[in-house]
Amino acid sequence: MLEFSILLPALLNGLTIGAVYALVALGLTLIYGVLHIINFAHGSMLMLALYGVFFLHALFGIDPYVSLLIVPPALFVLGYALQRGVIGRASHGKDENILLVTLGLAIVMDNLALYFWKADTRTIDTPYGFDTVDLGIATIAVPKAVAFVAALLICCALWLLMARTDLCKAIRALAKERQGAQLVGINVPHLFAMSFGIGAACVGAAACLLLPSFYVAPDVGQVFVLIAFTVVVLGGMGSFAGALIGGMIIGVTESIGGLFLGESLGQLGIFVIFIAVLLFRPTGLLGHRA
């Protein structure tokens, strides 16, 4: 019989990684909500962001948490420019083209990373990397505790930003009624690019929170894009709160699964959930009916 003292840390661990998954998935769900496409380049953008955090630390000694001020804005610019300059142009407004263009971008980014930075798995050392905080009921690694709190704060900040401005309304309007959106003066290409940019910035923030306790390699994005996609489907495509809850559930599932089945099989549970959701609740936990 497993003891509570083992289960509880696994649960906490799952929640911390889950918050980061939520952040990555939030970007994906935002882009889906507006453009109705799965951004296959999402994982590759995370990979680039992780390299960004890594090199800022390796070359300039910038702490990953300080990079929160640099990498998310940089990713915003990258995402905005990619959508406005490449994806939007190359797809001629056809959804199936957008899908292929993002897939193509993912392949290009991954291979450029492989070419320039080789397949090495890289990690960074921080003074606090192995510190722990004692929560009384369990101890938890400092980078994970920081990631949890910061990811939640960023999700809330983003939600507030969208709710307090017309941005959220404009995005919802555009998602359902494009011509109506144009006729109230919504700049459609700009809003598409804004969604992409904000989605990319989420990934940039996730990278800063991940790297102190994670690694970077050219194919690291693939791991995340699959998990983030599962989170989005679980929470409900395009649902903000769904991404948050979905992220936590997937994080905990993975962590508890790892405890019972071993590290390598831990992700099995994620895909069991994924298939169960598709079978029994295809719109996801908080998704709207089509």
Added chain:
Amino acid sequence: MLEVGGLRSGYGGLDVLRGIDMQVGDKEIVAVLGANGAGKSTLNNTICGIVAPYEGKVRFAGSDITGKAAHDIVAAGLIQVPEGRRIFPNMTVRENLELGSYRRAKPRRVANMERVVAIFPRLKERFAQKAGTLSGGEQQMLAIGRGLMAEPRLLILDEPSLGLSPLLVEGMFALIARINAEGLAIVLVEQNVMQSLSIAHRAYVIENGRVTLSGAAAELMQNAELKRSYLGM
């Protein structure tokens, strides 16, 4: 207010508009009449920057807006209430109205909202309801209300009476005349020929992407050709 000259446009290289000339003066109601498929909505959408023109000029309030982006044209105060309403079905009546002032007149959003619900008290009762659940007549009110939120200098109404019961159609035309009487220039696109002519100052008849008839509404009402083709008389 609006001057359209030699306007040609269409879809995928196929001509729908084959050279349209049209003017709208300050405070005028100008009716644009024509059968289904004549190109009326294409004309509206070309003026509003949703369909790109092949040739010709559109001037609005003294400046050239030919080929400008739709959001810039909205910013200039040329607002269209489109055929089929195009309201945001997943959002509440209130949110729909708020978005009406997304690009224009945002600082006066609250005051304009009060003005709109004074015109359409029905919308006030439905404020928190999703727009997609409104009746056809209410959706049309919402579409017009959303347009008014932007403080239009010229309002284009594309078939506002479409799908309304005869009684509601009556009310709709009375309302359009009232909004115009307060000084707003209106382009009224309709298939409802006689009712449109009865409130319009001038009218253009479009067939096959060309203006085939135009003039003062009172005169057109007596026009034998128009009666024959639209009223079967």
